Amino acid sequence: MTALAPPPTPVARLRARGRVRGGLPLLGPAFVAGIAYVDPGNFATNAAAGSSTGYRLLWVVVLANAVAVLVQSLSAKVGLATGQDLAQLCRRHFPRGVVRGLWLQAELVAMATDLAEVIGGAIALRLLFGLPLLVGGALTGVVALGLLALQRRGYRQFELVVAGLFAVILLGVLAELLLVHVDPGAAAAGLVPGLAGPDSVLLATGILGATVMPHAVYLHSALTCDRVAAVDAAERRHLLRHQRIDVGIAMGLAGAANLAMLVVAAAVFGGGGAGPADSLPALHDGLGAALGPLAADAFAVALLASGFASSGVGTLSGQVVMQGFAGRSVPLVLRRGLTLAPALLALALGAEPTRALVLSQVVLSFGLPFVLVPLVLLTRRPDVMHELVNRPTTTALAACATTGVVVVNAVLLVGLAT
Numbered sequence: 001m002t003a004l005a006p007p008p009t010p011v012a013r014l015r016a017r018g019r020v021r022g023g024l025p026l027l028g029p030a031f032v033a034g035i036a037y038v039d040p041g042n043f044a045t046n047a048a049a050g051s052s053t054g055y056r057l058l059w060v061v062v063l064a065n066a067v068a069v070l071v072q073s074l075s076a077k078v079g080l081a082t083g084q085d086l087a088q089l090c091r092r093h094f095p096r097g098v099v100r101g102l103w104l105q106a107e108l109v110a111m112a113t114d115l116a117e118v119i120g121g122a123i124a125l126r127l128l129f130g131l132p133l134l135v136g137g138a139l140t141g142v143v144a145l146g147l148l149a150l151q152r153r154g155y156r157q158f159e160l161v162v163a164g165l166f167a168v169i170l171l172g173v174l175a176e177l178l179l180v181h182v183d184p185g186a187a188a189a190g191l192v193p194g195l196a197g198p199d200s201v202l203l204a205t206g207i208l209g210a211t212v213m214p215h216a217v218y219l220h221s222a223l224t225c226d227r228v229a230a231v232d233a234a235e236r237r238h239l240l241r242h243q244r245i246d247v248g249i250a251m252g253l254a255g256a257a258n259l260a261m262l263v264v265a266a267a268v269f270g271g272g273g274a275g276p277a278d279s280l281p282a283l284h285d286g287l288g289a290a291l292g293p294l295a296a297d298a299f300a301v302a303l304l305a306s307g308f309a310s311s312g313v314g315t316l317s318g319q320v321v322m323q324g325f326a327g328r329s330v331p332l333v334l335r336r337g338l339t340l341a342p343a344l345l346a347l348a349l350g351a352e353p354t355r356a357l358v359l360s361q362v363v364l365s366f367g368l369p370f371v372l373v374p375l376v377l378l379t380r381r382p383d384v385m386h387e388l389v390n391r392p393t394t395t396a397l398a399a400c401a402t403t404g405v406v407v408v409n410a411v412l413l414v415g416l417a418t
Contacts, residue, residue: 010228011235026242028159029223030250031166032313033072036113036216037065037254038169039310040120040280041364043303044357045206046258047283050265053200055183055190060204061262062191064211065255067401069247071372074379074390074398075217076243079225080236081388086221087324089384090374102370103325109214109367110318111342116210116360117144117314118343119353121307123280127300133347140307141340147312148332155227165309166250170257172302177260179291180267187263205412206358208405209365211258215317217371222320233387240388279354315339366409372402 014022049057079085084092087106091099121140125131131139150158195201224243230236265283268290280303288296315336323329330338346356378384380395390398 009231009235011230011238014228015238023242023245025156026228026239027246027249028156028163029076029220029227029243030072030246031163032159032223033075033216033220034250034254035162035166035306035309035313036213036219036317037068037211037251038166038257038306039113039117039210039213039314040123040303040307041113041116041206041210041357041361042258043120043261043306044116044280044354045203045210045361046261047265047280048354048358049200049203049207050262050267051269051283053196053203054266054270055186055263056194056196057200057204057207058187058190058259058262059193060207061211061255061258063193064208065251065258067208067405068212068254069251070398070401071212071217071375072220072247072251073244074375074394075220076224076247077240077388078375078379078385079221079223080230080239080243081385083225084221085225085320085324086218086371086375086378087321089221089324089378091325091327093378093384094374099325102374103321105367105370106214106218106321106325107318109364110314110321110339112360112363112367113213113215113314113317114311114339115343115346116357117307117311118340119347119357120280120303121311122347123353124300124304124307127281127284128297128304133353134344137340137344137347140311141336141344143308144311144315145332145336147308148316151316155223162309162313165305166253168305169302169309170253172298172305173257173260173264175298176264176287176291176295179295180264182263182267186266190266201412202362203358205365205408206361207258208408209363209368210361212368212405214364214367214371215314215321217375218320218324219313219317222324236388279352280357281354362412365405365412368405369402369409372398372405376402 008016014025016022075086078089082089090102118137118140122133122136125136125139126133147161150161195204228239230239268286284296284299287299315332318339319329319332319335376395376398379390382389
């Protein structure tokens with residue numbers, strides 16, 4: 001009897017559809033991780049930077065986005081190569097004391113992340129509907145749970161909804177950009193590295209923390225580790241090529257959104273120091289006064305989409321962190337409550353929302369070395385990555401990026417101390 005041919009693998013079935021139809025289902029994880037790069041913290045730090053320093057920190061946004069592309073590519077690759085997320089790999093390959101330290105700081109970063117996302121959603125609901133900040137923060141948390149409930153129907157529906165919210169954010173900020181008058185010479189000068197006084201160091205660090213988000217690194221590796229099963233090295237390389245395309249598109253769009261945010265703030269407020277864009281509500285009002293109420297509403301809708309989407313993605317990231325480092329999970333409602341509590345407490349105590357947003361991004365920047373160093377160490381190991389191990393040049397670039405992050409944080413610490 002003639003032996004029956006084995007059924008085609010999932011990758012083979014996708015490839016049989018053709019380059020476009022077979023490639024589209026492989027896109028999506030980077031857009032979920034990419035929400036972290038256009039969250040309310042980005043709105044706050046970019047608005048603060050543009051209104052206080054003009055276009056001078058555009059180069060920081062470009063550099064941070066380049067680092068984000070590299071980091072998210074490595075994160076996607078480590079999940080694809082090992083079938084495990086970064087937190088699980090840390091628990092497997094690092095000493096127990098190191099793992100506990102990484103877990104603790106990851107949970108603190110998750111709280112700082114949720115602070116930014118919930119406050120951003122609360123501000124947007126107040127701008128659009130006049131809701132009190134505390135009520136808006138609680139509503140943002142509830143919407144995040146509803147968004148996560150989509151995962152029970154499969155990862156694709158969740159990815160499509162998140163991508164739709166991503167599109168709302170992008171369209172909102174780009175619409176603002178089309179309405180303002182940009183000074184091309186000043187914008188070009190802002191691409192040349194340089195700082196504009198001590199406060200710009202804090203803002204630059206906040207931009208870095210807001211753009212290269214620690215929790216997105218853990219999440220992206222989890223989204224790619226078991227999404228499509230590969231049976232051999234050739235299939236893994238095929239998936240890796242599409243993951244790089246996914247990262248390139250998502251991070252490119254996120255970078256464009258961040259640049260647009262800063263440019264709009266700089267164009268409207270002209271780098272006027274402690275001017276009217278010291279807060280997101282003030283930026284909203286300034287946009288309305290300069291460009292009309294529709295422009296202000298577009299900003300608020302984009303901020304709302306950012307708060308809702310990033311809050312759901314942040315909760316999912318926290319679940320990945322706990323499962324990976326501790327080997328256990330908690331119900332999403334409990335997880336949502338644990339990370340939501342500090343944000344609601346800050347709102348109840350009357351903390352200035354935009355200032356809290358910017359400071360939360362600085363906390364995220366301090367958390368970056370604790371995720372970047374393990375990522376570089378693991379992706380350079382052949383016994384972990386096998387045929388997808390980093391090339392020496394990739395490891396060198398990642399090491400330089402990590403060193404740069406550590407140096408920026410050290411400079412900020414010295415500045416705050418003196």
